[in-house]
Amino acid sequence: MISCGVLYVPIGCQGSRNENLQWRISFSVAEKILIFSFTHVQLLCYALLKLLVKEIVEKHDDLKTLLCSYFLKTLMFWISEELDPSIWSPDKIIQCFMACLKRLIYCVEYSTLLHYFIPDHNLFYLRFDVDKKDKVISILKNLFEKGIYCFARSETLFDIIELPLTATDSSISRRVATLHEIISTSFTLFLNRPLNLLYHFLHHASTSISKSIFFEMLTVAHQIVPQISQNQPRSNNKHQYDKYKRDLSHLMIGTNSDAVAGWLVLASFFYGNENYLLSLDIINHAFRKCTSEKMYPWQIGLDQTQEYLLHLLKQTELCTISKALTVKYPKFIYNSSISPQELQLTVNEQAIPFHPIIFAHFLSFLCYYHLHNVRSCKQSLLQLRQEIIKHFTTNLFNLYSEPLFIICLGIAHEMLAETDSARQCFLLAAHKDEHSLSNAAMRLSNCNVD
Template identity: 45%
Template sequence: MESMTIEKHESLNFYNYLCQKIGSEEVVKVRRLALVINDIGQNTNQITSGSKGEGLDLKGSDIDVMTIDCNIEVIESEKDFNIQHQRLSFVINTEETQPCFTQLYLITHHHNLILNFVDPLGLLNLLEMKHLRNVLSNEQYKQWCISHYFSSNLPFKLHGPCISSKDGQYDFAWCLKCETWICQAKPWISRPRTAWPSPELIFSHTQLLCYAMLKILLKELVDRNEDLEGLLCSYYMKTLMFWISEETDPYLWRPDNIIPCFMASLKRLLYCVRYSILSHYFIPENNLFLLRFNTNNKEKIITILTNFYRQGINCFVSSETLQDYKNQCNETTKSSISRNSRLLQQIMPTFDTIRMMFEAGLVLRLLYAFLHSSRTGTSRVLFALQISEAYMVVADKNQYPNSTGNKHRYVSYKSDLNRLVIGLNADAVSGLLKLASFFYVHKNYEASLTMLTMISYTLQKCTDEKIDFSFFDCEKTLNPIQKHVLSLMKRENLGTLMKSSIIHPCTFQKDSSIIPQELQLDVSGKRTFF
């Protein structure tokens, strides 16, 4: 009984340590929701996926983005074809493919329509003939995506099913949507299982942390061996976690049981490698480990994983992310760092990601609709922050470049002013500076005099307790003054913390309608940061 109590205590300490290093349940939810809201606001049908989309922010993780191509639809049967859709329609053919793969045949109805089909994007050039049928070429389609959706100045490469930036920071997957659940995966719906997954299909936080630990084990320990690098990937770890979660009682995935849960996961990985079997979660006929290993690398990876299993969680002493476990774990629960300090420090990289992916053409009405229908305070705050940021970007663009006359100038003036006032909620400083710039550009001298006071007041805000977004480094901790001020604001919500504590750089688009003439020559690129 005493031994069990000690194990639970160690697990709880380790769980709290992981929440500090990887992200608490609250932080993970904020990260996920922030990225979902960002996706909603994009012009394209975008889904941020991978580790970032799952709420993790591990070292070295890239940004995975799925984009649904609305120009093409995929159907399972030609009888589902709807000529009114005005899109190229392809039917799934799996007769000559491995499980989880398919060929896409242009449906026969299009053969008669192909001469009259309006094709400004050149999609018909991506077809190949196979068995007297038009088939969509995988390689040509990805090359077409590169030429149509990416700047020629940015280097991209093909990486498996994705289009990746050569610096490794981004993976883009262009997806063709099938509106129905494909028949190959239908057995997943009815196969016997425990209570997992729940109808909401959400990992518990303990499950997510175990998955993160497997990723760290893989990326920071196994991949150190050059001949093993890339042999296992995050997708395999996720598949493994899905199977274990489905086969075990959800009650076991508790914070005070996280170490036994991780050890069980590692043991299962070792089994899968030893017998070269890891079934695809939705289509089990596809063995992901079939022919994956040769004799040499298989024995080596088995030896390494066996060693890790014997060490238990002590194996992470050699990892970069969790190496300080022994020093910090026992102090985690006694830490004086406030919730707000941790929250901001852990979610800032996610907000940085959002700002990098930000586009001016946000769907503001949709964001407003979600704001008013949000059920939680956190979601309302995040939608409000995104709307404020959106208005800052929209106001920066020249809305009426060719308009003349007093009426158009008045409409433009009022519209930009309203947007900038809403944008004041985005952070502590940049909104005020943009508003000052706006009045200066429009020669509103009375307001400009007020702006002198406003700018002076704004500059006084640039003090040691503010978190300067342009210099924020997630590898470093907040300074003592920042931590102290945030601890005094423990009753404030996330929106107030962001508005009062964060300083964004003041950014202007090229040909911005609110930038002073004296700075226009400095804004030569797409966006310039001051």
């Protein structure tokens, strides 16, 4: 900063008898360098402070020019010097902004804002008369109490920040649920008349909801296509490589269907191609996205930050919200070329969606098994068992999915040569399979023969 020097500007102190002779010392060069060193979050806080003053405080004519941008810039310099740099992170932007607003209230209340380069000079000295000072403090404190929703009165941000969500006003959750219900029905129709339905959405429906449905159906379809296509009996290496790239392209598009399911289908694809380490990386990525508020949104309330983020999403396309906030169940068709071959799904089992966490633990077990990582293999088996038990005790499974998940546990025990445990799992699965949808009975029979 010292090497930047200072500028002298021919502007005198307003009202001074020597105003025409005085010069002002300007630190604008150093200030620009400091501003350029700000993180994105610091810049956003500075911008929000300027919006607050310009579009809310200065709506009162008698308060215009009372709080100028230079004061806010100086305030940001002081706060940035005092706080640890790690505080200015994107997930703490609301807290950072509220801290800046709180400091502004303090400075006005005590008529103290020291110049950053000449601390002996108080920028707020005799700045406010009593009435204006009380009025500014009252307005700022009122805005502070409203939190981030103070910008509901801002011309720039009013359309994305409104009243907070309540337990009975979860409009976004309802919109996403409705979207999924429509998509589920549409996808059933899609399986029967795919070209007609997609053509209709593409050419005759231009609404936002229609575009979202089309996008969702398309992403799910991209998960199905690689499962249908099979290698030709006499395909050479080049043909197999072309198919690999083609299937991978489809599945990458399929990851846009929701937060998790598309990734797990992709992980299964890499597992089938014996790329176990990459499959594990993708599984871990999916685990990080399987948060409670996405898996069971009806059971968990929202804190203030989550409510605010939901409001930011209010103007977002439904398909984007769905991808960010929802978790679907991965599906594999009969004779799928990318599902784990250990499953050997029957025609009936293909209609049963996999619970994402259950499937992720099972796929992790398979990867570690083929990597000969015994410790991680047993750890995945333990986590699989615990997850199944947790879901049984909380009644989160439907009757059709229970046998399939127990079969996965049985397969894992069978691969580890734990025959008795495998037999118990297949026996339990067969007992719960009242509608004979799974191959539990056949597996039990084979296990008894062995």
